[in-house]
Amino acid sequence: xxxxSHDTYIHRESxxxxxxxxxKLVSLGLLMFAFATVQQLALVPWMLGLAALLYGLxxxxxxxxxxxxxxxxxxxxxxxxxLPLTVGETVLVxxxxxxxxxxxxxxxxxxxxxxxxILTLGFIxxxxxxxxxxxxxxxxxxxPTLLADMTLLSYRYLFEIAAMLATMQxxxxxxxxxxxxxxxxxxxxxxxxxxxxxxxxxxxxSYEQSERVYKxxxxxxYGQRRQAAPVPRAASPLSAQNWVxxxxxxxxxxxxxxxxxxxx
Amino acid sequence: xxxxxxxxxxxxxxxxxxxxxxATWYSLRQxxxxxxxxxxxxxxxLLTAAFFVASSIYIPVPPASVHLILNGLLGVVLGYFAxxxxxxxxxxxxxxIGHGGLTTLGVNAxxxxxxxLLAYHIFQARHTVGQxxxxxxxxxxxxxxxxxxxxxxxALIFLALIIFNIPAELNAGAEQTAVLTLSIGHIPLxxxxxxxxxxxxxxxxxxxxxxxxx
Numbered sequence: 008x009x010x011x012s013h014d015t016y017i018h019r020e021s022x023x024x025x026x027x028x029x030x031k032l033v034s035l036g037l038l039m040f041a042f043a044t045v046q047q048l049a050l051v052p053w054m055l056g057l058a059a060l061l062y063g064l065x066x067x068x069x070x071x072x073x074x075x076x077x078x079x080x081x082x083x084x085x086x087x088x089x090l091p092l093t094v095g096e097t098v099l100v101x102x103x104x105x106x107x108x109x110x111x112x113x114x115x116x117x118x119x120x121x122x123x124x125i126l127t128l129g130f131i132x133x134x135x136x137x138x139x140x141x142x143x144x145x146x147x148x149x150x151p152t153l154l155a156d157m158t159l160l161s162y163r164y165l166f167e168i169a170a171m172l173a174t175m176q177x178x179x180x181x182x183x184x185x186x187x188x189x190x191x192x193x194x195x196x197x198x199x200x201x202x203x204x205x206x207x208x209x210x211x212x213s214y215e216q217s218e219r220v221y222k223x224x225x226x227x228x229y230g231q232r233r234q235a236a237p238v239p240r241a242a243s244p245l246s247a248q249n250w251v252x253x254x255x256x257x258x259x260x261x262x263x264x265x266x267x268x269x270x271x
Numbered sequence: 272x273x274x275x276x277x278x279x280x281x282x283x284x285x286x287x288x289x290x291x292x293x294a295t296w297y298s299l300r301q302x303x304x305x306x307x308x309x310x311x312x313x314x315x316x317l318l319t320a321a322f323f324v325a326s327s328i329y330i331p332v333p334p335a336s337v338h339l340i341l342n343g344l345l346g347v348v349l350g351y352f353a354x355x356x357x358x359x360x361x362x363x364x365x366x367x368i369g370h371g372g373l374t375t376l377g378v379n380a381x382x383x384x385x386x387x388l389l390a391y392h393i394f395q396a397r398h399t400v401g402q403x404x405x406x407x408x409x410x411x412x413x414x415x416x417x418x419x420x421x422x423x424x425x426a427l428i429f430l431a432l433i434i435f436n437i438p439a440e441l442n443a444g445a446e447q448t449a450v451l452t453l454s455i456g457h458i459p460l461x462x463x464x465x466x467x468x469x470x471x472x473x474x475x476x477x478x479x480x481x482x483x484x485x
Contacts, residue, residue: 015366015367036373039276039373039374040281040284040285040374041281042277042374043276043277043279043280043281043284043374044280044281046280075369076369083275118277118278119277120277121276121277121278122275122276122277122278123277124277125276125277125372125373125374126275126276126277126369126372129276129365129369129372129373130369132373133366138366151295151299153299153302153303153308153312153355154295154299154355154358154359156312156316157312157315157316157319157352157355157356157359158359158362159316160312160313160316160317160320161316161317161319161320161323161356161359161360161363162320162363164316164317164320165320165323165324165363168317168320168321168324169324171324172324172325172327172328185331189331189333190333191333191334193332193333194330194332194337194463195331198330198331199330199463199466199467199470200470202328202330202467203467203470203471203474204470204471204474205328206325206328206341206467206471207471207474207475207478209321209324209325210318210321210322210325210348210471210475210479210482211475211478211479211482212321213317213318213320213321214314214317214318214479214482216317217313217314217316217317217318218313218314220313220317221310221312221313221314224313229309230307230309230310
């Protein structure tokens with residue numbers, strides 16, 4: 008949570024930024040699922056190429072992708088290290104007890120290829136669409152009001168509560184928490200009790216804040232009508248560019264699925 | 272304990288979304304039966320954010336530390352709001368830190384959310400079962416069960432999905448050994464999660480009992 012920022016949106020002038028949020032959400036979502044269907048190694052370069060092309064069109068900085076990939080990349084690193092050495096029977100190379108196997112290597116190529124391509128599409132979606140716009144698009148596509156309200160409110164208070172926890176943890180450390188030496192592989196009962204109370208206090212503070220928030224919301228009319236915030240509508244008819252982009256991405260998605268079926 | 276993008280086949284991801292759709296529909300239907308569902312929204316939302324933040328708390332177990340999932344506790348405290356809360360929390364994790372994934376959001380929500388709903392029902396069973404136990408022991412025992420089973424079942428689903436979906440070339444014997452070894456490895460984690468849930472619930476029972484009304 009410490010590294011979390013308020014919004015992943017990066018303002019740029021690009022066709023992807025100008026793409027209608029609803030169409031972008033549906034098209035990129037379908038392309039992500041098409042990527043997930045890929046089981047043939049021969050399709051991986053096509054998939055990576057498509058993701059790279061869309062990333063290039065979005066004009067998002069490479070540093071944004073590099074920074075975002077660092078955390079989930081740890082999991083993939085484990086896959087890259089483990090699978091080629093443990094899975095499969097066809098031995099490619101052997102150094103003493105270390106054996107590089109073909110099946111494991113192929114599985115790694117597929118997993119890493121799909122992972123990088125899908126994640127890149129996700130970051131294109133989030134980097135080119137402000138969070139509130141994305142939520143508006145989800146609502147217009149049928150996300151229930153209660154779920155949309157909860158998402159919005161949680162997001163609004165997420166970073167405030169994270170700051171509250173950081174302050175509480177700092178106060179604990181200043182009072183000597185974590186300075187005791189602990190025995191290896193033992194869970195200290197007192198430490199656990201203190202952490203449970205820390206989490207409990209965080210819940211109580213959030214609960215009390217929610218009561219004040221609810222009163223303020225009621226005063227502004229929340230809950231008076233069934234429908235909450237109006238669903239945002241497009242101000243102008245969609246440009247031809249929007250439809251061309253949507254069509255191209257959908258054709259690519261269908262093409263990948265068909266190629267996968269043919270090669271399987 | 273999140274499954275990232277690219278690991279599972281599209282059919283499994285789609286099935287995850289389908290189950291998530293049904294579970295969300297069921298949860299929302301139960302929530303809308305309450306006298307004033309709108310009044311519960313701010314409480315559930317801020318607690319969702321608090322749970323998301325609290326899941327960053329680590330229990331030190333030298334030389335490493337145990338990361339808490341808190342899905343059982345979420346069920347115990349939020350009741351039917353637990354499933355939407357987990358769905359939103361996982362969406363934020365995919366969005367803010369790239370943890371989990373967008374194609375696997377449904378699978379991850381099912382894996383954590385269904386055991387959370389189960390934990391809620393286990394905790395509610397304290398009103399009808401185990402009347403011989405005195406308070407606060409009864410609340411503590413049912414909170415422990417909710418927390419431990421919440422994580423335990425989620426871990427089993429996670430392991431089954433990972434083992435049966437990644438390497439097709441792995442032989443059946445190796446699969447069974449891996450599932451068994453990893454399942455046994457998760458038992459101490461489920462116990463730690465259960466004890467933490469019980470401690471927290473007993474603290475809430477003393478300090479803010481209305482938070483446990485579900």
